[in-house]
Amino acid sequence: MASRAEQRAETRRALLAEGRRRFARDGFHGVVLEEVARGAGVTKGAAYHHFGSKAGLFRTVVEEAQQEVADRVTEAAGHHEDPWKQLIAGCRAYLSAGSDPAIQRIMLIDAPTVLGWNEWREMDDASSAHHLTEALETLVASGVLAPQPVEPLARLLSGAMNEAAVWLAESGDPTSLEATTTALERLIEGLRR
Amino acid sequence: MASRAEQRAETRRALLAEGRRRFARDGFHGVVLEEVARGAGVTKGAAYHHFGSKAGLFRTVVEEAQQEVADRVTEAAGHHEDPWKQLIAGCRAYLSAGSDPAIQRIMLIDAPTVLGWNEWREMDDASSAHHLTEALETLVASGVLAPQPVEPLARLLSGAMNEAAVWLAESGDPTSLEATTTALERLIEGLRR
DNA sequence: AATTTCACATACCGTGGGTATGCCAACGGA
C-alpha cells in the first residue's frame, strides 16, 4: 500500500482537480460538495478533513488558478528587457489567461463574493496586481510615465483588464481579444510623455 | 380598508426596501428571505407571490439601484454642453455613486454571481454603460478622440470604474476618490488627439 | 506486539429556499 503522506497528497490533488472542474462549470453555489468528493473517489469527510469547508476548498482552487495566471504573466514579461514592453506583454498575457472561461468564472466572478472582496483583493495583489504596480513604478521612476500616484492607476487598469477578460470569454469572438488589447495599449500609451 | 392595488403596491414597496437594506448589509447569501419578509411586516408567501424567488427580489433591487445610479450620471452630465465635459462629469458621478457601500455591494459584488454575468452585463448596458458608449461615439464622431472601435474601450473604462468604486468604498479614505478621479481623467485625457 | 496516530467513512442535524394549499377580504355582476 502507498504511504500515508502519498495517499494524503493524492486525495488532496484529486479533490482540487475535481473541485476546479466543477467550480468552473457550475459556479460555487451550483456545486454540491458531496459530488465533488464522489468525483474524486472519496467522501465529504475527506474534503472537510483537508479544507475545513466548501469555501476552504474553493479558496485553495482560487489560489492555484491565480498562481498559474501570475506565472504566465511573469513568463511573458520575462521575454523582454524594456520595461515598457514588459508591461504591454504582461497585460496581453493577463488578458489571454483571463479569457479562459474556467479561470475567469472562478477568479473573477465567484471569488469576490465567496471569499469577500477584501480577501480577494489581497490575493489578487499578492499575485498579479502586485506586478502591475511594480511595472508602473519602474516606468514612472525612469520617466517614461509622468510622475503620478501609481496605486489608483494600477487599480483602474487591473479592473479594466478583469472586466475585459470576462467580456472576452463570454463573447467568444476571437477577434475581440485583438481589439481589446489594442484599446488597452492605446489607453496606456496615452500616459506616455 | 385600502384597495387591493394599494395594499399590493405597499407590500411590494416594503419588501423591496427591507430587501435592499439587508442585501446591502449582509450580502445576498447572508440574507434570510423570511427575515426580509418579517422586516416588511409580511411572510415569505408574500415575497414569493411578488418576486417568485429570492433571486427575483434581488434582481428587482438591483434594477432599482442601477436606475438610481444612471439617473445621477445623466443628471451630472446634463450640467454641461461640451461632450468632453459631459463624459468627465458622468465618470465622476458614476464613481461617486458607486462608492456608496450599499450600491456597490449589491450592484458590483453580488449581482454578477447571483444573476449571472451575462444578465448583469445586459442590465448594466441598459442603464449606465450604454451612456458611456454613446458619449465615446460622440467624441469620436466629432474628432476629439481618434477613430477607433468604441465598444472595447467602453468596456475597459466601465470595468476600471467598477473596480475603482469598490476599492473606494472599501478603503474608506475620502481623499482616494480625488486621486482615483484624477487618474481616470488622465487615462481618458491620453486618448485625446 | 502493543499502542498511538490519523486519514478518512458513516450517520446525523439544522438551516433555509422553495412549494402546495388554505383562507379571507376586496371586487364585480345581478
Place this chain on the structure above:
DNA sequence: TCCGTTGGCATACCCACGGTATGTGAAATT
C-alpha cells in the same frame, strides 16, 4: 345587498445541502 369569483397573502410542509460528531482500520511509532 347578496353571492360567486378573484387574488393577495398566510400556513404548513418538503428536502437539498452544508456542516459536525463520531467511528474505524490501516499505517506509523515504540
